[in-house]
Amino acid sequence: MISGLIGGSLIIFWFLLSYALSYQGIGDLLDVLFGSGHETLVPFLIFLPHGVRVIATYFAGGSAILPLFIAHILLYQIFGGVPQDTQVPLALIGSSCSFLAFEAMRFSNLNAYYRVDLPGSRKNNLGPPLLAGILAAILNAMGNLGFFLFIETDFMGLIFFIGYLIGDILGLLVILGILFSIQKVIDMIFKSQSS
Numbered sequence: 001m002i003s004g005l006i007g008g009s010l011i012i013f014w015f016l017l018s019y020a021l022s023y024q025g026i027g028d029l030l031d032v033l034f035g036s037g038h039e040t041l042v043p044f045l046i047f048l049p050h051g052v053r054v055i056a057t058y059f060a061g062g063s064a065i066l067p068l069f070i071a072h073i074l075l076y077q078i079f080g081g082v083p084q085d086t087q088v089p090l091a092l093i094g095s096s097c098s099f100l101a102f103e104a105m106r107f108s109n110l111n112a113y114y115r116v117d118l119p120g121s122r123k124n125n126l127g128p129p130l131l132a133g134i135l136a137a138i139l140n141a142m143g144n145l146g147f148f149l150f151i152e153t154d155f156m157g158l159i160f161f162i163g164y165l166i167g168d169i170l171g172l173l174v175i176l177g178i179l180f181s182i183q184k185v186i187d188m189i190f191k192s193q194s195s
Helices: 002-034 048-079 084-107 127-150 158-194
Strands: none
Touching: 002 048, 002 158, 048 084, 048 127, 048 158, 084 127, 127 158
16 A cells, blocks of 8 residues: 555656656757747657656556546646646546557557566567557547547647657657666666676
8 A cells, every 4th residue: 555655656756747847948948949939839849748657557557547647637737738627538538548558558468567577588678668658649649639629629739739749759768768778777787796
């Protein structure tokens, strides 16, 4: 129970921190490069929370859905910009997209979730979270597009969702790159110490 609360709290923390880093860091970079007036581009250029969403599901499976849902709602409350009546459906779409992607992979007999007890020939590698993350980005963009088309709003368009999809994938690549680079460095340190 306690480990589940700690794990859920960490998922929420990293999700919100990655959004703050994405929004502030990319916004500052765009200020330097292009000046002001880029506010509509910032949220989807590199959406790091998608990488956090995928990694959380990779390690925690279905138990990551509730913390991700809470993180989405908190994100909407803290950073704003999302109409009140759309927050719950968007949070449901965002928090479940990576779980659905990993389950689709598992259903297809692919090595989907992180497993500690893998034999040496089937190590955990970059492939499963990368494939699931791309599939989750597609599911997330399609779910959001479908939702906004259903409620007939005109503030979202197809171009926004293509950008959203690209931002999800770029955010995934950054997070996976960092995570697997750290793993390689740790592996090299342990190999050099054991020699």
